[in-house]
Amino acid sequence: MGDETPRRYILTLTCPDRTGIVAGVGSFIASNGGLITQAAQHGDALHNRFYMRVEIQADTLPFYLDELRERFAPVAKQFDMEWSVSDSSVKKRMLVLVSKLDHCLNDLLHRWRNKDLHCEIPCVISNHNDLRSFVEWHGIPFFHVPVTPDTKTQAYAEVERLFREFSGDFMVLARYMQVLSDDMTQRLRNRIINIHHSFLPAFVGGKPYHQAFERGVKMTGATSHYVTAELDAGPIIEQGVIDIDHGNSIEEMVRLGKDIEKSVLSRSVRLHLEDRILVHRNKTVVFK
Amino acid sequence: MGDETPRRYILTLTCPDRTGIVAGVGSFIASNGGLITQAAQHGDALHNRFYMRVEIQADTLPFYLDELRERFAPVAKQFDMEWSVSDSSVKKRMLVLVSKLDHCLNDLLHRWRNKDLHCEIPCVISNHNDLRSFVEWHGIPFFHVPVTPDTKTQAYAEVERLFREFSGDFMVLARYMQVLSDDMTQRLRNRIINIHHSFLPAFVGGKPYHQAFERGVKMTGATSHYVTAELDAGPIIEQGVIDIDHGNSIEEMVRLGKDIEKSVLSRSVRLHLEDRILVHRNKTVVFK
Amino acid sequence: MGDETPRRYILTLTCPDRTGIVAGVGSFIASNGGLITQAAQHGDALHNRFYMRVEIQADTLPFYLDELRERFAPVAKQFDMEWSVSDSSVKKRMLVLVSKLDHCLNDLLHRWRNKDLHCEIPCVISNHNDLRSFVEWHGIPFFHVPVTPDTKTQAYAEVERLFREFSGDFMVLARYMQVLSDDMTQRLRNRIINIHHSFLPAFVGGKPYHQAFERGVKMTGATSHYVTAELDAGPIIEQGVIDIDHGNSIEEMVRLGKDIEKSVLSRSVRLHLEDRILVHRNKTVVFK
Amino acid sequence: MGDETPRRYILTLTCPDRTGIVAGVGSFIASNGGLITQAAQHGDALHNRFYMRVEIQADTLPFYLDELRERFAPVAKQFDMEWSVSDSSVKKRMLVLVSKLDHCLNDLLHRWRNKDLHCEIPCVISNHNDLRSFVEWHGIPFFHVPVTPDTKTQAYAEVERLFREFSGDFMVLARYMQVLSDDMTQRLRNRIINIHHSFLPAFVGGKPYHQAFERGVKMTGATSHYVTAELDAGPIIEQGVIDIDHGNSIEEMVRLGKDIEKSVLSRSVRLHLEDRILVHRNKTVVFK
Structure with a gap:
């Protein structure tokens, strides 16, 4: 949806199923x-x-x-709804975290500068300094927050401080090669999107392409999910795969995988921006 | 949806867009x-x-x-709807027309005997006699209605007579290699599903794989559509493609194409059976 | 490849890599x-x-x-090859094992009777009697070999006896819901093809669709592999996936999965029939 | 293939088929x-x-x-070969032509700066000035060569002059919205790659997404091909498709199409860079 689409309010809700919900919501509107x-x-x-x-x-x-929220509250109460309303004219504020690999970042920034992704990117945070120039060319502030085994606690505190300072709505881990702290993922439940470079639940952890090569699979994939305390186990948003064969080295799998990683991630970001993802019991309902 | 799903009424409608339609329908229900x-x-x-x-x-x-129909009529009138209601417990009656190639027929009959397709098949009609034994093994009547340039008119009259005699709801041309008469396609508008062995609108007509081979395309496809008077130009229901390359002869394209033809056709039949296809201005709205 | 393709000898080989192999083989020919x-x-x-x-x-x-074999032996010895030669005019003899689900069997028999699969099917073996009539309609002998916890040993001995009696070249487990004995899989190494209803290595074991539903994945798949002693861990031949979403019940996943299972299996059978699969260190090299 | 792969010579050839070619080539090597x-x-x-x-x-x-070329010439002559040899350590020089849409350019430059595409980009040429800053950030010269109905001849002469001046090996039309002159396409036969935003041969010409929307197709695609005098009719290199449905506006089809355009184009560029595409009789043989 581009900027020229008329402004819309987006109501999302979940509640116990019963007769009359559609009628209730429809009649209210x-x-x-x-x-x-x-x-x-x-x-x-x-x-x-x-x-x-x-x-x-x-x-x-x-x-x-x-006033829409105020007036809808009684309807929501009647049906015991968890609900929210957003305004399509208010762009969500997305912080991007990245390490050295830039294919996902490049893809997100390209879509953002072409207004294909309807959001603000208040800043980019990285544990390395390599991508500063590219980010700053876009006029986006870049923060280098190094992470070492000894400084993890302070580093993540700084990341969360930046998230608050820049009034972030959600974070995207665009191949950010660090595992966030449990309590941070708790506080930002369903507000951190990660891209994992395998077809989950196959090949959890840090070297999925190596595992895939060893097993001799004929397809490799990528999975986006909301981050939870358990590694690579959060609610899945999107998945994609590509064919590989005996001729593909690990290096080629890495290269081929990048294309599916970035496309799965950007589709997920779009779905999140348009409030199309509802989460319940570690699973997503995605209205495409 | 299998037989064990609770019985449902399925209401489909189309009308000029305005405020209150969802509320009107929802409240009625x-x-x-x-x-x-x-x-x-x-x-x-x-x-x-x-x-x-x-x-x-x-x-x-x-x-x-x-009574549902009777009671809903005033709502429909209010919004100027074209509408219909069907009953999931009443199986639609599907006549299958076939020539000599049996991959689509085999696929449809397999799904039917496994109750994966929730329909009746009152009979199969063919312009050849080759598939009689296979059809009759299923306990389904088989009619051989030869078509020659001289007997086309009588042949199609016989096909339509069988359609009426067996109280057909719709027909499937499962690689039936004959072009039906214009007035028959008029009378059975949106009730005849054809599978064309190309990615329409590319390669209209009788030899699509030969055309695809000549052009050197890298994918070939199949398209299902409702039959209209203009050849291969009716409302498209589903499409699918497969990769091919320089190594594939026309014979191999024919073989590979069969798999995509039968899967596109059976998906279309399912969508039609479940009243998921609405047609307007030669295009379909398909609610999957 | 149909019957009308000229007769070919198919040479497959593997050896330590070094200079001159292509020249050696090419010059011999x-x-x-x-x-x-x-x-x-x-x-x-x-x-x-x-x-x-x-x-x-x-x-x-x-x-x-x-004589081709005899003359080639010295070349093979020179390069320390493991090798074999087959004759395209000699159809391989494929035994099919099946339980109650017939989508894979139906697909294989259809391709066989259309000469799309260039093989003999000397018999079909099942631990149930349900599919006898369908198999026998094809003129293929059907053997009911029940398997119970107590009779496993005798049952598998009978299966292997039939394999020998009918001069089987390889077996296909077309959704045969039994785990063969270790020593049988050893004796028939790389000669038993199984289709597993998940995207391996995700969801090993008997209820993959239930596991996939619980995890909330957005794609489900199928994997064909040669059977080894370790369950679902043999060399992978082919894989395929389909999209699913929150709206798909387990029953629908089962239904949708059948289509990908049968197409992955039949592609694997074709590759095996055409001697396109070489196995080394639990991985396959597949020349498509 | 990255820079760390050992240096290779790549020999491509085509000739009348006969006995002994593989032996001749293999033995020479x-x-x-x-x-x-x-x-x-x-x-x-x-x-x-x-x-x-x-x-x-x-x-x-x-x-x-x-010397390799010199020594191979007699073998080539013996078999009447058209042939060439390239050196993997010599990067091909690719000129990119672009208009205002930058998704293909962005993708190519990203792969180039990550060394995923093993080539030089000596300059980028555009008939608009919009993308100058982005190109120049990469340290690549940018030339603005406006094209108007009156100045076409001079403009294309200037493009070809730049191609010669920068010792270009081939050109990529990365959504360059101009039709090159016939004689230029003749002189640079099989050296200009275009990306067309439809699944050719469907929807030739300037507004394929509008045509696709009107026809109500359920998939849209992209096609890369070598440019010839006849519009969108050159030898096809690669094709790709994506699903669309009734819910997609033309604007959304344009947006969704960009993803398949850029991936088809970059795959084609890689194939060209690695000398994997042989052209004969307006069709390609692509060795992947």
């Missing part, structure tokens, strides 16, 4: 004159849980976001 | 106690047209299909 | 007037190992298979 | 002590034509490129 431009819902029969995402054309409502 | 098990909608901003598909768990409504 | 119709080679630099597959048009050689 | 690190061949039975590509580890030969 219609009674206020709201035009629904997109809607999707999912009923999880196994857990009797309902999920919904609705886009409302903002100028069809006779009030603004705050 | 909720006010009668109906539980929505699945819903999808699409607003075509360019043509200001709205499309919707709703599944309602049948036993949550206090009446049957006829 | 050329000096006897042989025309190479296809050739592929692979040098594994990491393990200094060379792999090659050559097709020679049979009628360009002035002798038959036995 | 072996008799000089050469180690083949990779080889691929293709026999086109329909046109009785043979194609081959061989990589020889350079330091295993007792002479350099010039």
Whole structure:
């Protein structure tokens, strides 16, 4: 969705499934004159849980976001909803963390400067200094926060401080080769997106391409997920694969893998920016 | 969806887009106690047209299909809807037309006998006699209706007669190598599904693999569509492709193409059976 | 390759890599007037190992298979090759083992009766009786060999006896839901092809779709491999995946998975029939 | 292949098919002590034509490129070969032409600065000035050569002059929205790579996404090809597709298409750089 799409309010909700939810939400919107431009819902029969995402054309409502929230609260309460509303005209603020490999960063920055990703990038943080010039060419502040075994605690505190200082909405680990602290991932639950360079749950950990080569698989993949305390075990957002064969060395697998890593990551970022991902019980509902 | 899924009524509709449609439909269902098990909608901003598909768990409504239709009519009228309701417990009756190539037929019959396709196959019609034994092994009547340049008119009249006699709901041309008459395709508009062995609109007509070989393309495909009077120009339902290269002879392209033809066709049949395809202005809206 | 392709001898070999192998093989063939119709080679630099597959048009050689083998032996010895030669006009004999799910069997039999798979199927063996009629319609003998915890040893002895009696070249486990004995897999090393319903090494064992559903993956897959003593750990031949999402129940994953299982299996069988798979150190080199 | 791969000579050839070509080439290499690190061949039975590509580890030969060429000439003459040899340590010089859309340029420059594409980029030429800063950040000269209906002839003369001045080996039209002159495409036959934003031969010309939207296709694609005088009709190198549906506006198709355009183009550039593409009769043989 580009900037020229009319402003929309995006309502996402989940609640126990029962009769009348669509009617309740639909009638609330219609009674206020709201035009629904997109809607999707999912009923999880196994857990009797309902999920919904609705886009409302903002100028069809006779009030603004705050009042929309206020007026919707009783409906939400009636159905015991977890819910939120966002405004498509307010760009989310995404911090990017990166190490030395820049294919994901390059891809994200390109989409950002072409307005293909509708967000702000207030700063980029790296444990190395290599990518400073490239980031700064974009007019984006670059922070070098080195991480050593001894300074991990201070380093992550600094990362989180920058996240607060720059009013970050979420973080993207664009091949950031460090494992964040447990309590930080707790505080930023469902707000840190990581790209792992394997088809999870196969090949958890630091050397997935080596593992894949050893096993002789015929495809390799990439997986984006929200970061949780357990390594590479958070809710999966997107996955992708590419064919490989006996002729591909580990180095070639690394090179080929980059393409699928960056495309899986950027698709995930877009889904997050458009509030299309709902998380429940370590699994995602993704309304594409 | 297998037989064990609870019985559902499936409502599909299209109408000019405006405020209140979701509320109108949702409230109608909720006010009668109906539980929505699945819903999808699409607003075509360019043509200001709205499309919707709703599944309602049948036993949550206090009446049957006829009364549902009767009660919904005023809502439909209010929004100027084209609409229909079907009952998941009533299997659609699918006639299959085939010539000599049997990969699509084999695939459809396999899915049917495994209850992966929820339909009746009242008979199979062919312009050749080769596949009689295979069809009859399934306990399905087989009709040999030869087609020659001189007998086309009578042959198609016989096909249409069989369609009426066996109370067909729709026909599948499973690599039926004959072009049906214009008036028959008019009468059965959006009720005849064809599989074309190319990635339309490339390579219209009878020898697509030869054309693809000559052009040196690196992928070949298959396209399913509803049959219209203009050859290979009807509303597209599904498409699929496979990689080929310089090493593939035309014979191998034919062989490789079969796999994509049968999978595109069977996916299309499933979508049609589940009332997931809405047609407007020679294009489809497909709610997957 | 259909029956109409000219008869070919297929030479496959592997040996330590060094200068002159291609020249040695090429000169041997050329000096006897042989025309190479296809050739592929692979040098594994990491393990200094060379792999090659050559097709020679049979009628360009002035002798038959036995003499070809005899004459080539000194060349093979010079380079310390493991090697074999097969004759495209001699169909391999493939035994199919199956339980109750018939999608893979149906696919294999269809390709066989259409001559898309160039092999003999001397018999089908099952631990259930359900598929007898379908198999026998094809004119293929069907053997019901029940397997219970108490009779495993006798049952597998009977399977192996049938394999010998019918002069089987290899076996295909077409969703055969039994784990063969270790010594049988040893004796038939690289001669038993299994299809596993996950993207190995993810989700080893008996309930991969349930595991995939629990983990919330966004793709599911299938893997064919040669059977070894360790469960689902043999050399991988082919893999395939399909997209899934939150809306897919386990039942739907099972249904969707069947399509990828059968296509991965049939591609693997074709590769095996055409002597395109070389195995070394639990990994395959596949010349497509 | 990265810079750390040992230096190789790459021999490509095509000639009428007959007995002894592999032996002739193999023996020539072996008799000089050469180690083949990779080889691929293709026999086109329909046109009785043979194609081959061989990589020889350079330091295993007792002479350099010039002498290799001199010594091979008699072998080539014997078999009536069209042939060439290149040196992997000599980077090809690629000029990039671009207009305003920068996704392909961004992708190529990223791969170049990461040494994922083993080439020189002596300059970038554009008919607009927008991308100057980005190109110059890389330290690459940028030339603005405006093209208007009146100045086409001079403009293309200037482009060709720059190509000569910078000793270009080939040109890449990275979404360059101008049609080059016929005589320039003749002079640079098989040395200009274009990316077309459709699945050719569907949707030739300037507005393929609009055409695709109108037709209601369910996939859209991209095609790379060598430029010839006839628009979008040159030998196809690579193709790729992505799924779309009724929900995608033309703007979204444009956005989604960019990803497949850039990946198809960069794969093609790599194949060209590694001398993996042989052209004959407006079709390519691509040894991957």
